[in-house]
Amino acid sequence: MSAVAAPSARRITWLRRRRALGSGWREYRRNTPGMVGLVLLVLIVLMAIAAPLLADPAGLHAVNTVNNPAWANPAKFHPLGTDHLGRSVMTQVIWGARISLLVGLAATVLAMLIGSVVGITAGFFGGWTESILMRLTEWFLVIPFLPLAIVLAAILGPSIQNIILVIGITSWPFPARLIRAQVLTMKERLYVDRSRALGASEWHLMTRHILPNVSGLIIANTTLTVPVAILSETTLSFLGLGDPSRASWGKMLQESFEAGALTQQAWWYYVPPGVGILLVVLAFTLCGQALEEVLDPRLRDRRE
């Protein structure tokens, strides 16, 4: 006999989700590098979002900066000096963050979407489906990134969308393989058998048992793929394949290189974007690794 009213089914699901999130967050908090990465990430994202408040976008265009001294070092022109066209480096760094983050995230989402669908489908259905999808994956894997990116950019033309497309198309095989491997392990679990014995359809198995257990891997992997995408964008922009009308850190590096910042010893032009890239990559990597640790025990259903 119980005096407490039984919680309804929906409330139980909600309670469960809340508990899982709560304990996940507590676990994450204990991971110091993860917290450092998170703080860094939040700061950078805030900076990118608050760009209009922090720096005047007009300062990105050379026509507006004719009055500024060119090649002014940080002592002469706060806070980070100017480039060869008199544009404030700080403004470019702040606005460049937007592009780098945007491209990085969008390309990653694209790659993860394709990769997840391919991975889960191949792993779950097996047979011919799996064979065909895995051959496709391998085909994309062996194609060298840079030549493909260059060719695609040349064909499609330099623009933000195309960069996102190029990076997405070349990155999806990695998560696809990881996810497929995870799905294969999950398929063998006894609780999948039990669900089948209860009469579950393949769809039910996939959505109720396999997907939730793979989602952790997907999230962690996403976080770790973003820095790769950002670096890819940097590389493409540096090679001149980026969107010429938008400031990005990679573009800054390209322009500084071409304008002769090295010979000018104008370190304030190429160091800040480099440091920016470094910090973003570091932040995502730290968070991703911490996430992996938090989510990993659950991936393996080990709780004791």
Added chain:
Amino acid sequence: MSAAAEPAAAPLLQVRDLHVTYGVRAGAIPAVRGVNFDLAVGETLGLAGESGCGKSSLAGALLRLLPRGTQVTGTVLLDGEDVLTMKPGRLRAVRWTELAIVFQGALHTLNPVQRIGRQIGEAISLHSPGTRGGAVSKRVGELLELVGIPARRAQDYPHQLSGGQRQRVLIGLALACEPRLLIADEPTTALDVMVQAQVLRLLDDLQQRLGLAVIFITHDLSTLAAVCKRIAVMYAGRIVEEGPSHEVFDVPAHPYTRALAGAFPVIGDPAFRMNPSGLAGDPPDPRELPSGCPFHPRCPEAEEACTSADVELWPAGPSRRAACIHVPGAPR
């Protein structure tokens, strides 16, 4: 202190007041809480208990194989020398040559990418560094034959052997350096009844031939009754009953032993037909032990006094002791 009327020869192993506590962030976990027993040369002792009773921790403690940060106190006298205070060099020399262990879940303990002959040979070479290759191979062959495996199988990889054969290899591995004491932690749990019988017969044979002392750890009380001379039953980190094996199994003095024995129905005995008996609940969490006798929440004979009594091993018959206030030797 053992009440058994042992002859004047000093016991091979004397364990006194052994405590094993795992240090964990969330708090200390006392796995073994004061265990005492003796083992004579060539004697077999059965240690019965279920998950969480501390038997595997006890086994690990005897060889000092527990993870760093585990606190082990008490004395473990091996031929008069305390294993717990040995210097690392002496400990390494003693491990495997005097005391060896066959682990639980041992089927996965063999290195899958090394031939079994090489794995056994490694144990030999580590302890007798001067031995030449030829002598090592010869010894490996001898050991394999000893455990009933043809010597030529030394070239095989673990996956080429059956479960029973792998268990024999592990026993052979444990005997590589001719120890005087073998600790077998659930060596036959994962094996079929027939294979288990084969391995038990092997152990019995070896024990008699080599004068090996054996501590046999398992939850299967009926196996212990058949294989060991004496049995000690563990619950919640302590020994709750000990005595000659057949007596302990046939006429248990402690209610827990009674429940454990009841889980092994005697085929042919009508008393066991259609009446499965078992205990409710679980073994207690070592971090939250009940007051008084740790078994009282699940005990069918618990009384008021059990919740506060300080139970110890009291005499329950000739050479028998049990930690229950109902035994004849308990203070009233």
Added chain:
Amino acid sequence: MKDAPLLEVSDVHVEFRGRHGVARAVDGVDLTMRSGEIVALVGESGCGKTTLARTIVGLQTPVSGEVRLRGSALPRSRKALREYRRSVQMVFQDPTGALNARQTIYEAVAEGVRIQRVPGNEEELVAQALSRAGLRPPERFFARYPYEISGGQRQRVIIAGAMALNPSLLVADEPVSSLDASVRGEILALMLRLVRETDIGILVVTHDLGLAWNVADRVAVMYLGRIVEQGPTEELLTHAHHPYTRALLSVVPEIADVEPQILAGEAPDPTRIPAGCRFHPRCPLVASGEAARLGIEERCRGEDLALAPVPGSNQVVACHAVADAPVPA
């Protein structure tokens, strides 16, 4: 007690193709069960008992033969299979692995109810199932996770999940072997109670003869894909006829006054089933010369055989020595 058999397995064969050839895991098995009875399917690893259990539940497809539940054959189509599963449910060997660690107990039990669209209030059904499986008060367990309860309780949850569908047959694959010994009795007592209360039939797959003695009405002994002996528990376990059963019984530690017959080696794998009587390479009768003395050794080596009734008893055995035994007066 209904007259028609609950379960009829007729000449079922299940094969697995592997690198080493075709493994005939179940090689011609006939088995019948009635409602309200508990049958123990006993054998060592590799004998095919788990494969047979999974086939009956529909998790494995037989290569030939039929499985009939109350007269209707095990269906192949997905939709019909789901219907079938309302009547046959399974209890698994590893209750921890059989529960999704991310699901609460409520969700685990409700899963079957939802999939099968069992009519009625879902919460009531779940509470009833948990209660019936001995987890009381059921509400206390709703929001808990598998890792927060004991092994015995997890097995009860699995049983509750199965019973929530009101099956007529329960197939229990080693239901207590991964549980602590002292807790096994509780789960077995639960199974006995379920049979008494609902007239369900339970097929228990186990390697433990003691368990069979404890709870089974009938015992079927399997070796290398075939049933080699079958009969009422009390008769079979006290007067076994097949040499394999006798050897198994002789090594059970509880029986102290019988000379243990420890068979040499292990059972050959199902890709290389011996000719003739599949047990003959390890049979003590052949090894000791008794078979030769009885004049049946050639048949043992060359003639395969089926289960035949033992005269004067309710048992059936597949052994040349028994088929030849004189009929008792």
